[in-house]
Amino acid sequence: MTPLELAPPPTVDDAIAACRTRIDSIDADLLALIVQRVECATEIGRLKRRGGLPVYHPARESSIIANLCARSHGALRDDHVASIWGALFSASRALQGAPSAAFLGPAGTFTEAATRQFFGDAVRTDARETLEGVFAALSEGETEFAVVPIENSTEGTITRTVDLLAQHAAPITGEIEQAIVHCLLSASGSLEGVDCVLAHEQALAQCRGWLDAHAPRLRRIAVSSNGAAAREAAEHGHCAAIAGEPAALRYRLRIVARAIQDDPNNYTRFLVLGGPSPEPTGNDRTSLSFAPSDGTDELAHLFGVLAQRQIDVLWLAVRPARAAGLPYRYFADLHGHASDPHVRAALDDLAPTLSGLRVLGAYPRARLTDAVCRSSSGH
Ligand SMILES: C=C(O[C@@H]1C=C(C(=O)O)C=C[C@H]1O)C(=O)O
The missing domain is CATH 3.30.70.260 (ACT domain)
Known part of the structure; x- marks a missing residue:
């Protein structure tokens, strides 16, 4: 191409593609900002819960919208500002509404089940x-x-x-x-090749009579939680675990025996x-x-x-x-x-x-x- 030949004008498709590239980049920036906003709102939610304050603060939302409408100088219609920020408020309220709760983990413990029973499934669990x-x-x-x-x-x-x-x-x-309904779990669903049983010390004690009668040869090993027992039994085929059914599902173990706690009214x-x-x-x-x-x-x-x-x-x-x-x-x-x-x-x-x-x-x-x-x- 000689210097006098002009490049062909961009086609409509090219121009749209260029704008879309710019929109993708702006969206990435917006997302990063929205994530920061949500983090602030989540912190506010924590403080509100500590102070016993309600999540929803309509006066604060109205004043945010009024300020933004004034700042947009007509570049955006007021009803659009209201609906865009309305969506942000609703997301931030939903996130503030879900409390976080630490429990004795890992996943699959009875404490996790109790946590979900109390707070509902939306709870943000934090397994320790x-x-x-x-x-x-x-x-x-x-x-x-x-x-x-x-x-x-x-x-x-x-x-x-x-x-x-x-x-x-x-x-x-x-x-x-x-x-509390304890199950004996193993990877294979039987005790063949199994030489030990892992459980929290409380669970070993709650199932002492059953283990004495039905599995006396299994070495009993106390671990930090029933969830941890199930997790380890899934990794080591020679170990069984005592835990609840949710742990069996979670760690893909099979039930060898169900309700092995000595007291049927165990709670x-x-x-x-x-x-x-x-x-x-x-x-x-x-x-x-x-x-x-x-x-x-x-x-x-x-x-x-x-x-x-x-x-x-x-x-x-x-x-x-x-x-x-x-x-x-x-x-x-x-x-x-x-x-x-x-x-x-x-x-x-x-x-x-x-x-x-x-x-x-x-x-x-x-x-x-x-x-x-x-x-x-x-x-
Ligand atoms: C974040 C808060 O909680 C809610 C969400 C708001 C927001 O997302 O800006 C504003 C008011 C509240 O309804 C707050 O009270 O500041």
């Missing part, structure tokens, strides 16, 4: 490998809520959780009760930690901890006050206080909400005499899941 990790996630603000097991109907109190409750200032804001109570304090519902639980320096007198006074006000003790645990001069720290759940007048009055009576009294939370009592209600009324 240890109970310490779950508490740390909450105290470091990496999650809004945490769900931890507190007691099992066969094996009793989960003492590690109680000790962590004493160490962390995590407010208790809810409880969940769940039927676990879980605590929800974090978030604003719930209002009284008329059927609540208040959790306390205290460390009597004068054991007998202080305890006698506690039970005297509770008897006088007809307040039932729903749960009691005693742990080494791990503090000089204080042998034990006690944990007690009372029936009633800390702001119910009779519970308030009892706490006022107790505060001056019960050493180290702390209210760990006041929250609605759980209703047992259908599975437990069925089994406790029937088989």
